[in-house]
Amino acid sequence: MLKMGLIGVGHLGKIHLKCIRLARAHYDLIGFYDTDEANALAVAKEYKLERYETAEALIAAADVVDVVTPTPSHYKMVKLALNGGCHVFVEKPLTETLDEARELIDLATKTGKTVQVGHVERFNPALLSLGDLKVKPYFIEAHRLAMFNPRGVDVSVVLDLMIHDLDIILKLADDEVTDVRASGVAVVSDKPDIVNARIEFKNGAVANLTASRISLKNMRKVRLFQPDAYISLDLLEKESQIVRLYNPDATDIPEQGQQFPLDTPKGQRIIHVDQPDSGPINAIQMELESLAESIVNDRPAAVSIEDGYKALELAHRISEAVAANAGKLPPEK
Known part of the structure; x- marks a missing residue:
């Protein structure tokens, strides 16, 4: 089972939190990091989930991180995660700029870690x-x-x-x-x-x-x-x-x-x-589970970092x- 850390527990992050727990056969949700002090305290209490004081601390404890933060912070968080030895799920769009996206593609290749981009409509x-x-x-x-x-x-x-x-x-x-x-x-x-x-x-x-x-x-x-x-x-x-x-x-x-x-x-x-x-499908749960299967079976992500780059480039x-x-x-x- 993969240890999963969640970065960002705003509106969409809370949905991801629930879906990670539904995917309990694949992930052990160990905790979260969020920059909003009041929101972080409320989430820790409501969901009985450990709050990490820094993104680096969470990354050090996890195998995979789920980045559900505002777009401008995607680059920083994904880079931290890859350099920290984690696989990554990152919500769309991959980054703000193409230069940032290209750097992350090179870093993912260098580290050998899997990055999946949250283009949930694929599911x-x-x-x-x-x-x-x-x-x-x-x-x-x-x-x-x-x-x-x-x-x-x-x-x-x-x-x-x-x-x-x-x-x-x-x-x-x-x-x-x-x-x-x-x-x-x-x-x-x-x-x-x-x-x-x-x-x-x-x-x-x-x-x-x-x-x-x-x-x-x-x-x-x-x-x-x-x-x-x-x-x-x-x-x-x-x-x-x-x-x-x-x-x-x-x-x-x-x-x-x-x-x-x-x-x-x-x-x-x-x-x-x-x-x-x-049939009925929980698309977010399904995309998160597909990442776990990609990691365990050493196969490309369903929506790869390169796919995320192509959509960003066209955007x-x-x-x-x-x-x-x-x-x-x-x-x-």
Whole structure:
């Protein structure tokens, strides 16, 4: 069993605390470190968990640390953990800057420690329900809308929300990004709160993403269009729908799902609609358990530090495009 230390017990950190305890077959949660004195005392009392006075002391006692602190401190905490001989789980985004991320990649390689980045949507039941389905989208559309919450405004909506979908599309498109165009607006903070981005890949695939943290409702949807299928993922409701066309005489039409005839200019086809069910999943618990399995079995993390870097790099390209486009807007009258 791995000794786990938790760094950061704010809103999300408390959720991680509970999930680490649910993953008791993999981890022994030995304690936590938090810079907020009042919060640390309250957590120690409520959860009956040892509080460490410094991050270094916690790292020295642990095999693995879970970094759930504000983004600006990720680099410092992950670096401390790696130099202290610990494997690391770090919430997304990996770091604030690309230079910091590259340094951590080199340090992880040097120390031989596993780093997993908390792109939790990889473990969303809607995405997992696709199973072994061959996904090769030509067009991807993603909307991630959230009602305003003061937490997270230390970074733009790109690093706060859109980065989830950036990780997903990079995984699904599985190709080099050739062009990025984006625009955004800062409404209630001093950083962009609404951003739309168009991303083109080397193979011709295109992704159109919108992220907003000042919406009147919450939405997390991804739609994939490819020649043989339309795939809809509702990451908020944790549901998926797969629509495919078959010839009437096809022998590989799945038994599961519904079928409807459709007259087309090319003759009659069969529409097959499937809504696969992957069952209830605690995504944070699952991603933490996957890290333990990677460490014990000496295999790559499900969301590697390199994956975290790629999503961060694309997020920065989008942010740069937003800034460049803002410079082209006419001045306010």
